Amino acid sequence: MSNRKKDVVWDSNVSSPGTPSDTIERMIKVRFKDPQLPPDQNIREKYININGTVFQALSAARDAFNIPEVVPIALLFKGRRMNPSNNLASYNIEENALLMIVPDQIKGG
Amino acid sequence: MNSIPSDSVFDRQERLSIWDQSIIEDSCVLIIGLGGTGGEVAKNLALLGIGKLILVDMDTIEFSNLNRQLLFSRSDIGKNKARVAKEVIKDRFNSSIDIDAYSDTIQSLPFSIFEEADIISGCVDNFLARQYINEHAIELSLPFIDSATDGYFGQVQSIDVKNTACLACDSPHPPEETRLLTAPCTLVGTPRIREHCAWKALYEFHTLNEREPDENSSEDALKLTKLANESASKYNFPLFDEKEVIQTVLYHVPSLITVNAVTSGIQSQEIIKTLFLDKLNHFPEKSRKYFQTLIDSERFRIPDLTIYSALTGTINSFDLKKDPECLVCGDSSMYCQNPTTININPKSKCRTIFTVLKRKFKKDFIGFRGNTLIPGDVPVGEILKDRDRITVSSLIDDDEKRIIIRFKTKKS
Numbered sequence: 001m002s003n004r005k006k007d008v009v010w011d012s013n014v015s016s017p018g019t020p021s022d023t024i025e026r027m028i029k030v031r032f033k034d035p036q037l038p039p040d041q042n043i044r045e046k047y048i049n050i051n052g053t054v055f056q057a058l059s060a061a062r063d064a065f066n067i068p069e070v071v072p073i074a075l076l077f078k079g080r081r082m083n084p085s086n087n088l089a090s091y092n093i094e095e096n097a098l099l100m101i102v103p104d105q106i107k108g109g
Numbered sequence: 110m111n112s113i114p115s116d117s118v119f120d121r122q123e124r125l126s127i128w129d130q131s132i133i134e135d136s137c138v139l140i141i142g143l144g145g146t147g148g149e150v151a152k153n154l155a156l157l158g159i160g161k162l163i164l165v166d167m168d169t170i171e172f173s174n175l176n177r178q179l180l181f182s183r184s185d186i187g188k189n190k191a192r193v194a195k196e197v198i199k200d201r202f203n204s205s206i207d208i209d210a211y212s213d214t215i216q217s218l219p220f221s222i223f224e225e226a227d228i229i230s231g232c233v234d235n236f237l238a239r240q241y242i243n244e245h246a247i248e249l250s251l252p253f254i255d256s257a258t259d260g261y262f263g264q265v266q267s268i269d270v271k272n273t274a275c276l277a278c279d280s281p282h283p284p285e286e287t288r289l290l291t292a293p294c295t296l297v298g299t300p301r302i303r304e305h306c307a308w309k310a311l312y313e314f315h316t317l318n319e320r321e322p323d324e325n326s327s328e329d330a331l332k333l334t335k336l337a338n339e340s341a342s343k344y345n346f347p348l349f350d351e352k353e354v355i356q357t358v359l360y361h362v363p364s365l366i367t368v369n370a371v372t373s374g375i376q377s378q379e380i381i382k383t384l385f386l387d388k389l390n391h392f393p394e395k396s397r398k399y400f401q402t403l404i405d406s407e408r409f410r411i412p413d414l415t416i417y418s419a420l421t422g423t424i425n426s427f428d429l430k431k432d433p434e435c436l437v438c439g440d441s442s443m444y445c446q447n448p449t450t451i452n453i454n455p456k457s458k459c460r461t462i463f464t465v466l467k468r469k470f471k472k473d474f475i476g477f478r479g480n481t482l483i484p485g486d487v488p489v490g491e492i493l494k495d496r497d498r499i500t501v502s503s504l505i506d507d508d509e510k511r512i513i514i515r516f517k518t519k520k521s
Contacts, residue, residue: 036421076280107239
């Protein structure tokens with residue numbers, strides 16, 4: 001993971017989320033859910049930069065659940081598939097929002 | 110135990126409280142793609158007693174299909190999948206079923222085939238075909254159940270035109286190989302990444318040999334590698350070995366019959382449920398009331414997206430919301446508007462008809478079936494079929510229109 005990503009994403013367990021290096025960053029806590037895991041383990045919290053991209057949120061989701069880069073994943077928010085190149089702010093995500101992790105690029109017949 | 114003997118082969122399923130065999134027998138399902146999942150769906154629906162199947166697959170049977178495609182055997186290698194599937198299903202599973210089989214690309218199918226179906230079962234293996242089927246389903250307001258598998262994962266998406274997301278909602282990203290294939294400038298121009306050299310090599314192989322390379326042929330692998338390395342060395346990319354080139358351009362999604370079987374089982378069940386929901390009024394009143402109670406209490410529902418993971422043994426379902434700005438199912442999409450019908454003489458030359466269309470609609474471009482180039486001097490009846498739909502568009506505005514072509518008969 002790059003240093004830049006570490007600036008904007010960190011564990012919610014950390015007592016102080018620190019000061020974002022960029023003034024336009026606004027960190028909010030979201031919940032990632034990976035339904036493939038047992039119910040008592042499938043939600044994890046992360047801080048993400050609401051002014052960042054969905055791609056950054058995907059990285060945070062990977063961090064939260066240790067999902068390797070080679071496994072294609074997508075995020076659903078309120079039933080909408082999030083486009084990785086879009087800005088997170090365009091989805092009106094608020095504190096404690098639930099972002100669902102689903103496998104991506106399943107395409108065989 | 111019920112002691113009354115039944116002469117119906119469907120006796121056990123007809124004992125279900127929510128079941129109407131006549132609805133199934135009166136229904137027609139269009140199955141596009143007869144591979145690992147499509148073949149299983151066709152088998153399932155035949156055994157359930159579906160009235161008619163329309164099977165479409167342009168591919169031929171290969172040796173590597175035989176680990177999971179139960180309709181085919183060694184003696185079928187080289188034959189068309191749809192045609193063999195038709196024979197096997199009628200011979201082995203249901204002799205009274207009506208089946209049409211097409212060995213064409215979906216882009217070359219007449220529109221009437223889609224119109225005949227009550228529901229579409231999409232079992233194709235690529236992004237572009239899925240999007241093409243999706244557009245037709247939206248245009249005809251046909252329920253569309255799409256499936257896909259990849260190794261240990263399978264998914265089924267149910268598209269209800271009015272209520273759920275379609276396959277184009279929220280601009281899904283095409284897979285990398287699709288992006289490469291849809292950019293002709295990449296194939297003839299400067300490669301931006303190393304993999305482009307391998308794709309250029311495949312394009313040149315097609316041009317030189319007028320066939321697909323055989324991945325099991327060392328001679329073809331050598332030819333492809335040589336072509337790829339010509340570009341790679343010219344544009345200062347690291348050279349390829351034969352294995353790398355084959356893996357890049359002839360990549361096949363890993364497939365397991367177990368995942369195909371689970372995925373196709375879910376897909377087949379959603380097809381039957383959708384048919385029942387669409388024809389709810391056909392049920393006797395008592396069953397209908399019971400059915401409605403289950404629907405109202407969410408105990409009978411069709412999930413928008415179901416994902417199966419063989420790694421964790423989980424099946425999860427999700428709701429998917431429509432994208433109001435979707436180019437295919439959004440409010441302003443041309444597929445959701447009433448198309449204009451034009452009556453034409455099928456013997457007229459394409460050039461004449463298209464000149465008239467361009468003048469009438471003040472549009473510069475005419476597209477149909479994947480925008481094939483249209484020879485001007487050929488009678489339009491040789492290119493289009495009665496009730497086919499075409500698109501007229503212009504570079505000046507985004508206002509595309511759909512037009513239904515009706516052939517004038519002698520009487521009319």
